[in-house]
Amino acid sequence: MTKFTDLNLNPKVLKAINEAGYESPTPIQADAIPPALEGRDVLGIAQTGTGKTAGFVLPMITLLARGRARARMPRSLVLCPTRELAAQVAENFDTYTKYVNLTKALLIGGVSFGEQDKLIDKGVDVLIATPGRLLDHFERGKLILSDVKVMVVDEADRMLDMGFIPDIEKIFGFTNPLTRQTLFFSATMAPEIERITNTFLSNPFRVEVARQATTGENIKQGVVMFTASRKDREGSEKRKLLRALIDAEGEKCTNAIIFCNRKSDVDIVAKSLKKYGYDAAPIHGDLDQSQRTRTLDGFRAGDLRFLVASDVAARGLDIPAVSHVFNFDVPSHAEDYVHRIGRTGRAGRDGAAIMICVPRDEKNLADIELLVQKPIPLIENPLKTATSDEPEAEVAPAEEKQPSRSRRSSTAKKAEPKRDAAPKPVAAEEENSQKANRKPSARGKNGKNGGEVIGMGDHLPSFIALSFEERRAES
Ligand code: AMP
Numbered sequence: 001m002t003k004f005t006d007l008n009l010n011p012k013v014l015k016a017i018n019e020a021g022y023e024s025p026t027p028i029q030a031d032a033i034p035p036a037l038e039g040r041d042v043l044g045i046a047q048t049g050t051g052k053t054a055g056f057v058l059p060m061i062t063l064l065a066r067g068r069a070r071a072r073m074p075r076s077l078v079l080c081p082t083r084e085l086a087a088q089v090a091e092n093f094d095t096y097t098k099y100v101n102l103t104k105a106l107l108i109g110g111v112s113f114g115e116q117d118k119l120i121d122k123g124v125d126v127l128i129a130t131p132g133r134l135l136d137h138f139e140r141g142k143l144i145l146s147d148v149k150v151m152v153v154d155e156a157d158r159m160l161d162m163g164f165i166p167d168i169e170k171i172f173g174f175t176n177p178l179t180r181q182t183l184f185f186s187a188t189m190a191p192e193i194e195r196i197t198n199t200f201l202s203n204p205f206r207v208e209v210a211r212q213a214t215t216g217e218n219i220k221q222g223v224v225m226f227t228a229s230r231k232d233r234e235g236s237e238k239r240k241l242l243r244a245l246i247d248a249e250g251e252k253c254t255n256a257i258i259f260c261n262r263k264s265d266v267d268i269v270a271k272s273l274k275k276y277g278y279d280a281a282p283i284h285g286d287l288d289q290s291q292r293t294r295t296l297d298g299f300r301a302g303d304l305r306f307l308v309a310s311d312v313a314a315r316g317l318d319i320p321a322v323s324h325v326f327n328f329d330v331p332s333h334a335e336d337y338v339h340r341i342g343r344t345g346r347a348g349r350d351g352a353a354i355m356i357c358v359p360r361d362e363k364n365l366a367d368i369e370l371l372v373q374k375p376i377p378l379i380e381n382p383l384k385t386a387t388s389d390e391p392e393a394e395v396a397p398a399e400e401k402q403p404s405r406s407r408r409s410s411t412a413k414k415a416e417p418k419r420d421a422a423p424k425p426v427a428a429e430e431e432n433s434q435k436a437n438r439k440p441s442a443r444g445k446n447g448k449n450g451g452e453v454i455g456m457g458d459h460l461p462s463f464i465a466l467s468f469e470e471r472r473a474e475s
Contacts, residue, residue: 002030008037010062012099017058020095026051028209032183033059035205039181043197043204047187048155049342050209056152056183057092060126063150063181065100069123073147074105077175078128079168081158082312083108083289084296086128089154093126102126107133110289117142131159131167138174145174149181156186156193157335162312165192172200188335219345222379223330223355223365235265238356239272242328244382245354246278246306249324252352255299256324258308259340261332269328270308280306283313311336319343327355330364334371354379 002025004017025033028046036042036059046052060076069075080086090106097104105119107129113136120127120142127134137143151172153159159168182201186193197204226241228234246253258273260266263284273280281295281304292313298304300319311331322344331337337355345351355376357365369375 007033007058008062009033009058010065010100012065013058013061013096016096016098016100017054019098022054026055026209028052028055028207029058031207031209032056032205035207036060036181036183037062039063041182041201041204042184043201043206044183044185045187045189045206045208046185047338047342052185052209053089053092053154054096056154056185057089057096060150060152060183061093061096061100061102064102064125067125069103069125070147071123072120072142073144074120074124074127075147076126076150076152077134077145077148077171078126078152078154079131079134079159079171080128080154081130081162081164083110083130084292084313085155086130087293090128093128104128107137108289109133110292113137113140131164131171134171135167138171145171146176147179148175149179150183151175151180152183152185154185156184156196157188157190158339160190160192161333161335165196168196169199177202187339218349219341219351219353221341221353221355221376223357223376224379224381226356226358226381228358234358235268236272238328238358239269241356241381241383242269242326243273243276243278245326245356246324248382249352249354252323254323255302255305255321256307256326257319257322257340257343258306258326258328259331260308260310261329263310265328266308266310270306273306273308278306279304280308282308284310285312311340321349323351325351325353327353330355330357330361330368332361332364334364334367337368338372 004014004022004025007025007030009017028044028050032042032044032052032055036056042056044052044055046055056078060078064075067075078086078089080089086106086108090104093102093104102125103119103123104126105116105124105128107116107120107127109130109132116137120137129137134143138145153168156168159165177200182204184197184201184204189197224241224245226238228237242258246256258269258280260269263286266282266284270280270282281298283292283295287295295304295307296319299307308328311333325341325344327337327340331340341351341353344353355365365376
């Protein structure tokens with residue numbers, strides 16, 4: 001097995017790694033660090049949770065340890081899609097630069113320009129930024145990027161989702177291709193990402209650590225099929241079901257991230273949980289930065305049990321011990337499912353991911369199953385057995401409908417992944433485990449069984465529903 005000492009890292013970096021308690025490099029680190037240290041461009045196909053951040057931070061520190069930054073001319077640049085991810089990368093730099101004197105600045109929205117300008121004026125070795133804020137600084141004439149020796153693009157697939165690719169191309173254009181080394185990371189290689197890497201990377205060393213769009217084997221997954229008693233009660237009945245699902249997990253659920261597709265639902269779900277005595281707080285791009293940071297810090301420290309989040313706000317967050325992920329909605333973008341459930345089961349721990357699926361989301365569920373190449377086991381609606389004398393019930397009890405989707409139609413066959421063993425259901429009930437053996441749901445069931453054929457309507461991927469300005473504001 002490769003050891004950190006085999007990788008040619010600066011001894012001061014090795015000392016900091018040792019103190020951080022990491023014994024050996026993760027596969028992406030073992031593969032990406034040597035070519036990065038040789039000055040090669042690296043294309044890393046890896047999700048969060050693989051240790052990819054240290055995969056670029058450690059060689060960067062080693063490469064930058066000699067030399068000094070000049071005013072307004074950063075020596076390296078890390079581009080991240082969201083503020084949270086940028087802050088996390090900055091924390092990584094703090095950890096590993098303990099014994100190396102490097103200056104850094106974090107350019108993210110929601111923080112005053114003045115402080116950021118002062119740092120840039122002094123000269124920084126490492127500039128960590130979201131694309132929108134970086135361009136704002138650049139366009140104000142405060143920044144010169146031609147001296148950037150190492151440029152990192154992190155979570156490029158997310159940049160694509162958020163409409164940042166034109167910004168990334170612009171930023172590449174401000175750097176010097178002859179002296180710039182590029183380290184480029186993406187969980188998946190969409191054609192647009194492929195195009196960018198072909199354009200801006202020079203003979204990159206390609207490192208791929210996990211199959212594209214796989215979901216961790218240590219994460220138990222389940223989906224509850226749910227039909228509201230009335231259309232106008234869907235929201236409140238789903239929230240009730242969510243509480244029941246949380247309760248059913250009992251003490252196993254030490255903490256959880258609850259994902260909603262819409263920012264407005266993030267607020268409503270958090271408020272509702274709080275009202276019912278659950279320790280919950282929301283996080284999404286409309287909240288101010290100090291509030292987001294406070295909420296996240298509380299969740300990391302174990303002071304907050306439930307974090308209700310939008311995809312953008314939670315993407316890439318490194319919170320090592322999250323026992324559960326609840327998908328209040330089926331994500332409309334199948335890739336998001338992989339990213340959402342990747343928040344649990346990190347660093348070899350077990351995790352659970354439970355999702356609520358209403359009939360109109362069945363097509364999205366089928367898309368997810370196609371992507372992950374396995375069916376998500378059905379789990380029982382816990383409200384089926386719940387009594388109706390709950391205190392202060394928000395709404396009438398949810399209708400107890402059997403799952404409407406058929407997992408045995410002919411189209412399902414096409415979607416059936418190859419698999420050796422049936423996945424385990426989240427709640428290991430006999431009845432459910434039989435259902436778990438079923439095939440992935442069929443796509444578009446011609447309006448039968450509640451899976452009506454629909455246009456974009458409610459199924460607009462959340463990032464498309466955002467205006468460009470909103471997407472920038474999210475970053
Ligand atoms: P990342 O994929 O960069 O978000 O990292 C995921 C998690 O792995 C973080 O909690 C890191 O602190 C942790 N980590 C990074 N490198 C190592 C390593 N070599 N050994 C163990 N854990 C690591």
